[in-house]
Amino acid sequence: xxxxxxxxxxxxxxxxxxxxxxxxxxxxxxxxxxxxxxxxxxxxxxxxxxxxxxxxxxxxxxxxxxxxxxxxxxxxxxxxxxxxxxxxxxxxxxxxxxxxxxxxxxxxxxxxxxxxxxxxxxxxxxxxxxxxxxxxxx
Amino acid sequence: xxxxxxxxxxxxxxxxxxxxxxxxxxxxxxxxxxxxxxxxxxxxxxxxxxxxxxxxxxxxxxxxxxxxxxxxxxxxxxxxxxxxxxxxxxxxxxxxxxxxxxxxxxxxxxxxxxxxxxxxxxxxxxxxxxxxxxxxxx
Amino acid sequence: xxxxxxxxxxxxxxxxxxxxxxxxxxxxxxxxxxxxxxxxxxxxxxxxxxxxxxxxxxxxxxxxxxxxxxxxxxxxxxxxxxxxxxxxxxxxxxxxxxxxxxxxxxxxxxxxxxxxxxxxxxxxxxxxxxxxxxxxxx
Amino acid sequence: xxxxxxxxxxxxxxxxxxxxxxxxxxxxxxxxxxxxxxxxxxxxxxxxxxxxxxxxxxxxxxxxxxxxxxxxxxxxxxxxxxxxxxxxxxxxxxxxxxxxxxxxxxxxxxxxxxxxxxxxxxxxxxxxxxxxxxxxxx
Numbered sequence: 001x002x003x004x005x006x007x008x009x010x011x012x013x014x015x016x017x018x019x020x021x022x023x024x025x026x027x028x029x030x031x032x033x034x035x036x037x038x039x040x041x042x043x044x045x046x047x048x049x050x051x052x053x054x055x056x057x058x059x060x061x062x063x064x065x066x067x068x069x070x071x072x073x074x075x076x077x078x079x080x081x082x083x084x085x086x087x088x089x090x091x092x093x094x095x096x097x098x099x100x101x102x103x104x105x106x107x108x109x110x111x112x113x114x115x116x117x118x119x120x121x122x123x124x125x126x127x128x129x130x131x132x133x134x135x136x137x138x
Numbered sequence: 139x140x141x142x143x144x145x146x147x148x149x150x151x152x153x154x155x156x157x158x159x160x161x162x163x164x165x166x167x168x169x170x171x172x173x174x175x176x177x178x179x180x181x182x183x184x185x186x187x188x189x190x191x192x193x194x195x196x197x198x199x200x201x202x203x204x205x206x207x208x209x210x211x212x213x214x215x216x217x218x219x220x221x222x223x224x225x226x227x228x229x230x231x232x233x234x235x236x237x238x239x240x241x242x243x244x245x246x247x248x249x250x251x252x253x254x255x256x257x258x259x260x261x262x263x264x265x266x267x268x269x270x271x272x273x274x275x276x
Numbered sequence: 277x278x279x280x281x282x283x284x285x286x287x288x289x290x291x292x293x294x295x296x297x298x299x300x301x302x303x304x305x306x307x308x309x310x311x312x313x314x315x316x317x318x319x320x321x322x323x324x325x326x327x328x329x330x331x332x333x334x335x336x337x338x339x340x341x342x343x344x345x346x347x348x349x350x351x352x353x354x355x356x357x358x359x360x361x362x363x364x365x366x367x368x369x370x371x372x373x374x375x376x377x378x379x380x381x382x383x384x385x386x387x388x389x390x391x392x393x394x395x396x397x398x399x400x401x402x403x404x405x406x407x408x409x410x411x412x413x414x
Numbered sequence: 415x416x417x418x419x420x421x422x423x424x425x426x427x428x429x430x431x432x433x434x435x436x437x438x439x440x441x442x443x444x445x446x447x448x449x450x451x452x453x454x455x456x457x458x459x460x461x462x463x464x465x466x467x468x469x470x471x472x473x474x475x476x477x478x479x480x481x482x483x484x485x486x487x488x489x490x491x492x493x494x495x496x497x498x499x500x501x502x503x504x505x506x507x508x509x510x511x512x513x514x515x516x517x518x519x520x521x522x523x524x525x526x527x528x529x530x531x532x533x534x535x536x537x538x539x540x541x542x543x544x545x546x547x548x549x550x551x552x
Contacts, residue, residue, distance in 0.1 A: 015151035061334035160439040199472035291427035
């Protein structure tokens with residue numbers, strides 16, 4: 001899997017002259033959707049089919065080094081835990097090879113009507129098996 | 139109509155130490171929804187009924203003075219033009235009585251299916267007449 | 277201490293029709309600055325004096341219920357841990373008395389030159405003692 | 415000059431399922447800094463030298479078509495007016511060759527102390543002449 005690249009924008013900085021901490025949470029989302037795309041899972045299509053995958057928790061988000069406008073952040077995404085109902089991603093963000101931020105986000109899968117979905121079921125078999133393969137490699 | 143009050147937030151500042159200019163566009167929206175609420179028109183309810191009112195243009199947005207975190211911005215909203223299909227709002231933003239920003243936003247009204255709506259029609263008569271009254275006072 | 281009130285804005289919603297999860301991190305900041313203000317500590321003045329208090333970690337951020345535009349969120353802030361160098365806040369967010377989100381943010385204190393500051397020292401004695409008093413009540 | 419590419423992010427959408435209009439103002443900034451970089455003018459370095467170029471007005475911002483997450487927006491930037499003190503950029507945003515948004519932003523140049531700068535002066539000659547050359551081609 002190729003790391004996702006984010007170029008820090010001017011509007012992402014704050015009065016301290018550095019990236020506002022809330023933006024890293026948005027970059028996690030950027031990188032996660034890119035990771036899923038690389039895995040062959042188009043999240044936008046998934047929503048068109050009537051499903052959603054909200055974030056249900058954020059954990060261990062550690063801000064190691066400040067970053068600022070014009071810097072390129074390489075974000076690697078991995079799967080930390082998965083049980084067909086809950087999926088936890090781990091993110092590591094680097095600037096020139098130095099870790100600047102890391103963290104986890106936990107997700108569930110629901111239908112528009114609010115019912116929980118198991119990714120193991122029926123039409124999500126493809127992504128389910130890809131996730132299992134990724135987990136085997138750890 | 140009471141001016142809308144916005145307390146500038148830390149995350150709204152940028153590297154220059156002042157409010158990032160894109161946020162004033164968001165404050166226009168905050169003030170506009172508040173203005174409509176004061177007029178007896180709940181925009182969120184309007185959307186629940188299957189309608190939307192997207193911004194179709196921004197004009198004459200003038201940044202007069204910088205603002206920053208902790209400052210209270212008083213925003214007055216008025217109706218600049220209205221023809222039942224298009225509605226133009228004018229905004230003036232003040233800090234301690236000094237104009238810091240002004241601008242206009244133009245809106246149309248559409249159904250979820252993408253059809254144009256005239257506010258003069260049927261169930262929007264109430265807000266239509268309130269807008270006409272406001273325009274008479276100018 | 278009075279809970280901080282945030283009115284959810286339209287621009288804070290996303291394609292799911294609910295508040296985007298990154299905004300809760302921003303609301304924590306809104307509520308934290310308000311909490312400190314109530315405690316007699318003006319964070320903006322603190323920065324003017326040449327100091328900063330960046331977020332160094334986020335933990336246990338749990339998204340319990342979705343929220344959306346027009347809803348009022350009451351946010352209570354408390355101090356979870358403090359050792360003069362690190363300060364951890366705990367946030368609970370309610371809509372009509374129902375917990376919708378909670379989480380922790382951890383902060384340090386540094387000078388513009390990047391030196392760590394102890395709040396126990398010299399001119400921060402006031403806020404230091406107020407924090408100790410708050411901790412005693414737990 | 416190469417058009418700037420922006421991939422629409424999930425967090426940039428709103429409750430209507432489309433990109434929130436305030437984000438186009440941010441994309442103008444992304445594209446403008448990229449345009450200046452291509453011109454050999456690094457805005458971040460410019461600020462390090464003690465100067466700033468705030469937006470002083472937005473005009474003729476026209477939202478032609480909605481866009482949404484996963485779409486790639488090609489943004490072309492051109493210089494509409496320039497008199498060494500004021501610089502107006504024009505932006506055109508395309509999705510698959512179709513114009514989705516256009517607009518203008520006007521900028522001045524100031525020192526940190528708040529003094530107006532003429533780009534025609536001394537050390538900004540390089541960018542000044544490049545802008546003049548671009549204007550000749552129109």
